[in-house]
Amino acid sequence: MAEITKTSIKRFYYIANSLGGIVTFGKLDKDSVLTTGQPVLKQYALETELEIAIDAINGAGWYANNKSDEQDTPIS
Amino acid sequence: MTKIITVPVAYKAGKLYSLFPSDGSGDFTTTRALDTATRFNSLGIRETVLANVPRIDHSHGACGELLVEPTRTNLFVSPDTLATQNVTTEANYYAVSFEGTGTITFTGTYVGSLVGTGVSNRVSLVFLATAGTLTCTVSGSVTSAQIELGKYATSYVVGTRNADVHSVNLPSGTLQVKEYTYGGGVRDVIPLVSPYTIKEGFIQKIIGTSTKDLVAGDFVANWDTREVSPGSSNYFQVKLPIISGGTYNFTADWGDGTSSTITTYNQAEVTHTYSVAGVYTVKLRGIINGWRFVSGGDRLKIGDIAQWGTLKVGNNGNYFHGCNNINASTVSDQIDVSGITNATRFFDSCLKFTCNLDYLDFSGFTDTSYMFQDCWLFNSDFSSANVSNVVNARNMFNNAYAYNSSMANWNVSNITNLTAFMNGKTTANYSTTLMDALYNGWSLLTLQPNVVCGFGTIEYTAAGAGGRAIMAGAPNNWTITSGTQI
Numbered sequence: 001m002a003e004i005t006k007t008s009i010k011r012f013y014y015i016a017n018s019l020g021g022i023v024t025f026g027k028l029d030k031d032s033v034l035t036t037g038q039p040v041l042k043q044y045a046l047e048t049e050l051e052i053a054i055d056a057i058n059g060a061g062w063y064a065n066n067k068s069d070e071q072d073t074p075i076s
Numbered sequence: 077m078t079k080i081i082t083v084p085v086a087y088k089a090g091k092l093y094s095l096f097p098s099d100g101s102g103d104f105t106t107t108r109a110l111d112t113a114t115r116f117n118s119l120g121i122r123e124t125v126l127a128n129v130p131r132i133d134h135s136h137g138a139c140g141e142l143l144v145e146p147t148r149t150n151l152f153v154s155p156d157t158l159a160t161q162n163v164t165t166e167a168n169y170y171a172v173s174f175e176g177t178g179t180i181t182f183t184g185t186y187v188g189s190l191v192g193t194g195v196s197n198r199v200s201l202v203f204l205a206t207a208g209t210l211t212c213t214v215s216g217s218v219t220s221a222q223i224e225l226g227k228y229a230t231s232y233v234v235g236t237r238n239a240d241v242h243s244v245n246l247p248s249g250t251l252q253v254k255e256y257t258y259g260g261g262v263r264d265v266i267p268l269v270s271p272y273t274i275k276e277g278f279i280q281k282i283i284g285t286s287t288k289d290l291v292a293g294d295f296v297a298n299w300d301t302r303e304v305s306p307g308s309s310n311y312f313q314v315k316l317p318i319i320s321g322g323t324y325n326f327t328a329d330w331g332d333g334t335s336s337t338i339t340t341y342n343q344a345e346v347t348h349t350y351s352v353a354g355v356y357t358v359k360l361r362g363i364i365n366g367w368r369f370v371s372g373g374d375r376l377k378i379g380d381i382a383q384w385g386t387l388k389v390g391n392n393g394n395y396f397h398g399c400n401n402i403n404a405s406t407v408s409d410q411i412d413v414s415g416i417t418n419a420t421r422f423f424d425s426c427l428k429f430t431c432n433l434d435y436l437d438f439s440g441f442t443d444t445s446y447m448f449q450d451c452w453l454f455n456s457d458f459s460s461a462n463v464s465n466v467v468n469a470r471n472m473f474n475n476a477y478a479y480n481s482s483m484a485n486w487n488v489s490n491i492t493n494l495t496a497f498m499n500g501k502t503t504a505n506y507s508t509t510l511m512d513a514l515y516n517g518w519s520l521l522t523l524q525p526n527v528v529c530g531f532g533t534i535e536y537t538a539a540g541a542g543g544r545a546i547m548a549g550a551p552n553n554w555t556i557t558s559g560t561q562i
Contacts (some may be wrong), residue, residue, distance in 0.1 A: 001548050005560070015555050017526065024495065024555055032533050033560045035544065037553030038526065062306040 004034040012050040016040035022057060025050065072076040114231045120196050122175075122220070122232065125343065148224040150233045158221040160213045162523035165205040166225075173229035178216025185210045200229035201303065202311045227311070228302045228353060232328065293510040295360040295385035301353045303401065317373045322366020322390060331356035341366070353378070366390040371398030371425065378402055381431075384411040393420035393443070396429075400452075404431035408449040414435055420468075421446045429454050438463050445493070449474040457481050468493045471502065475500035482510055483515035495531035501532040503559055511558070512540025519543035528555045535559035 004011055014025035015038045027047070028034050034041075043049045051063040058066075084396055114122050116233035148193070151163050158174065165185045172180065174194040186207040190201040198220075212223070221234045290296060299314045309315040318324060318341045326349070329335045350356065368391040370374040375397070381404040389395040389411075398403060408493045409516040410433075413419070423429055429451050438444070447470045456477045464487040473479050474496050488494075498506065511534050519542070528549075536544060541561055546555045 001545070012407065015528075026557070028557060029533065031560055032557060034555070034557045035548040036555035037548050037550055038555055 002029055002036050004028055004032075004041070005042060007036070009045075012047050014040075014042050014050060016042075016057070020057065025054060030059060048053040089477075096152045114233075115325045121321045122196075146178055148151040148226060150228050151187045152221050152223050155221045156219060157216040158212075158214050163210045163212060163223055164430075165208060166209045166428060168225060168474070169202060170205050170210075170223055171200060171202045171226050172212075172221070172223045173198055173232070174218050174221035175199075175278060176216040176217040178214060180218055180221070181213040181215070183213070185209060192216070194283055195219075196228075198232075202227055202229070202302075204304075204306075227304055232355035247561065253467075275538045290383050291359070291361065293361060293386045294383055295364065295387040296357065296378045296382040296394070297402075298355050298357050298375070298382075299377045300355045300379055300401070301377060303374075305445045306412040307372045308374045308377065309347055309448065310349075312351070312353050313347055313349050314356070314377055315374050316360075317367055317369045317375075318346060318364065319366045319390065319392070322364075324362075324364055324366070324513060325362050325477035326362030326364050331358050331359070360385070360387070362386075364388060366392075366538040368392055368394045369397055369399055370394040371421075374410055375399045376401055379553075380404075381407060384409050386412060388412050388414075389416070389422075391416050391418050393418045393422070393548055394424070395422050397424045398426075399423075399429070399487045400425060400427045401426050402426050410435055413440070416440055417449050417465075419444045421449070423448055423451050423454070425450045427452050432456060434458075436461070437466065441466055443468045444472050445469060446471045446474070448476045449477065450474060451476045452477070453478050455479050455481065458483065459485060461486065462466065463487060464490060468492055469497060470495040471499070473498045473501065477501065477505050478508050482513060484510070484513035486518070487521065488518055489521045492524045492527055494527055496530040498534065499530045499532045500536055503533070503535045503562075506532075506534045508535050508537050508540070508562065511536045512543070514538040515543030515547065517543070521546065523552045523554070525551060526553050526555075531556065531559070533559040535562045537562060 004013060009030055011028045012026075013028060013034065015023045015036050017023055018039050020040070023036075023038050042053060044053065054063045055061065108262070115125055151159055152158060158180070162184075170186070172182075172190055174180065174190070174192060175198050176195060179189055179191045181189045182203075185205040186203045188201070188203060189201060193199055195217075222229065222232055224230065226535070240480050264405065301309075301312055301314055304311055315472050316328070316338070318338070320341055322341050324338075324341065325339050327335055327337050328345070330348045332350055334348075336348065338345055357422075364386070365388045367387060369378075371394065376399075378396075378399055379401045381402055384407055386403070413436065417440055419438075420443045422444075424446045427450060430453050432454040436456070436458075438458075441463070442465050444463070444466050445468045447469075459482040461483075466488070467490055469488075469491050470493045472494075476498075477500070479501075479520055511531065515536060516539075537556065538561065544556060546552070546556075
């Protein structure tokens, strides 16, 4: 299992399955925990970095269009 | 303390109702720091009433009404005899009122006009302004004019200072309403069921529900016509949220002595216009199958619900979505959810909603997504809820801060989506004991794989860590966000 454990700063992340498809993404606040059985967990310090990474997988503009619906932990 | 023996609070054809404390004291505490508050006396003449004296206002008929108002500011300069002037507005509702035979024409942040009807008649207009400058062009005689931020016009405040607070505090204990017939004595005494409130506004009705008034099967709720919002009916109206494809054959008792029979969703009577804006108890009796606000319509007008009755909301979701003001804390029956599979956004954004839904039957639901999202005050015991057919429960309790029922025994084996399930919640409103039990209970189930699950920042302990790890591990492979292990 992959985890982001009790970070001291907020972390942006996405999680993908074995085929590389985005399962979920979001922002993990400090002192929170994310645990996943999925094989891919990518972390970023900045939301812009997360957006670039996700759009590289799902296509340009996908992140902006799906930000409010697909995320697990809100990005605000 | 100020003693009021009887205060007229409501009308019905041929009858008069009066508020009366059950202890017989008739005592009310009134506060109004300044002495320039006004009222219309029984001769129709506006007059000043001394500080801390309750005002019985006669502006809407021969029968006086208790006047209760909030603090307001008159934004007009020299309002006693109004001249053309500009007023700075924000993007919000404004109420304009005046006496006289002239006209105020508005341009700029709102376009419209208000025409006077006489020296002693006070006319009013409520509108939604944009931010900027509102030009008020006066023609003819416009006296005692007032423009104020708010959705209804209050009594006239001289000058440009803040209005004083016009409040009346009810005595503690039980209140009751006495029902009179005109020219006769007390016909009946109707206990009010707590809680009751006095709503702000010109026409005052004591908003409470008499169990004596409730007829089994009726859907009974209070509606405040003044709670206007984008897409709603106007300041004097109530529009029922019935829908194309629904089945209807019911009578609407509008609470003003009139009633309508409604059989189709788009007949004119679905919207009712009152002669005086205010709060009315509306009783719907008969077949109602199809009811959804979808965060629109008169979602802010519906308030306290006294009885669910035989209301059936249909199966399209969004039933009370956006009803920020509903509360059903006094209902004694259960809402009929038979036949519903789609419970999405059932009570989404019902910020003040409380109701005992301990016995709500979840067994037919497949979609409970966003069901209690942003129900800040809601809580019920759902520990025995049968959610075995639920597939989608994302955002179900997102920002439902007061909710703290055990869910350890839930059968979540068919759920594929728990995204943001309890986001916004913390250990302060959902204990580690409950969280540990949930992890351990759910970990014993055969779960759908690859589920995303959000538990906000609710922490857990070593007692629940094992269950949490099972849920996240193979073959479940869930993704879980939560507070840390403590």
